[in-house]
Each structure stands twice: as structure tokens, then as C-alpha cells.
Amino acid sequence: MDRVALRGLKARGYHGVFPEERREGQTFVVDLVLGLDTRPAAADDDLAKTVHYGIVAEQVVAVVEGEPVNLIETLAARIAQACLKHEGVQEVEVTVHKPDAPITVPFDDVTVTITRSRV
Numbered sequence: 751m752d753r754v755a756l757r758g759l760k761a762r763g764y765h766g767v768f769p770e771e772r773r774e775g776q777t778f779v780v781d782l783v784l785g786l787d788t789r790p791a792a793a794d795d796d797l798a799k800t801v802h803y804g805i806v807a808e809q810v811v812a813v814v815e816g817e818p819v820n821l822i823e824t825l826a827a828r829i830a831q832a833c834l835k836h837e838g839v840q841e842v843e844v845t846v847h848k849p850d851a852p853i854t855v856p857f858d859d860v861t862v863t864i865t866r867s868r869v
Contacts, residue, residue: 752788761814776850785841830866841867
């Protein structure tokens with residue numbers, strides 16, 4: 751299976767369990783790796799035979815900016831569902847970064863990574 755990756759998609763969301771997260775929001779960063787067969791698109795040099803990563807990126811940002819959830823695990827699952835709606839995508843790995851998570855000790859990042867497939 752071939753891979754198309756999008757890294758560092760940024761969007762403001764209002765996800766989290768604390769009231770201030772829901773009220774003030776924060777930036778979330780998403781990395782995606784889409785698994786699909788790119789051979790038909792490459793053979794014909796035809797965008798219609800692959801995944802349009804620009805559209806995927808817009809849809810992922812819409813999920814992050816959309817309905818708030820408590821957990822980034824839930825957010826990652828919703829992003830995966832959106833990606834798998836694209837006909838050619840057979841598998842997706844989603845990493846959601848929450849670099850401004852409300853943690854009381856110094857840290858660089860918090861991430862959740864999930865993998866989902868059509869099977």
C-alpha cells in the first residue's frame with residue numbers, strides 16, 4: 751500500500767474536559783498518513799484516481815474546528831472517519847497534537863495516534 755502524508759495541519763478547536771479549554775480554545779496540530787494504491791493515478795497522471803489531499807486537509811480542519819469533544823482520542827477517531835470516506839483511502843494513521851494541554855509540569859507536546867482501516 752502506498753502512503754500520502756499530511757503533516758502539521760493546524761486549526762483552533764475547543765476540545766477538552768476543562769471549562770477554560772471549551773471557552774478559550776487552543777491550537778491542535780494533526781498529522782495524517784493515508785494508505786491507498788496510487789498506481790492507477792500515476793499510470794494515467796490523473797488526480798481523479800487518487801485522493802485529493804487539499805480536500806482532505808480542509809475536511810480535517812473542519813473537524814477540528816467543529817463540534818467540541820472531551821478527548822483527543824475522540825477527535826482523532828472523527829478525523830479518521832472523515833478520511834476513510836474518501837473512496838481510495840483504505841487505511842489512515844492520525845496523530846493529534848495538543849501542545850497547549852493543561853499540564854502543570856514542563857512538556858513539549860501531548861499526542862494521540864490511532865490507525866483505522868476499512869476492514
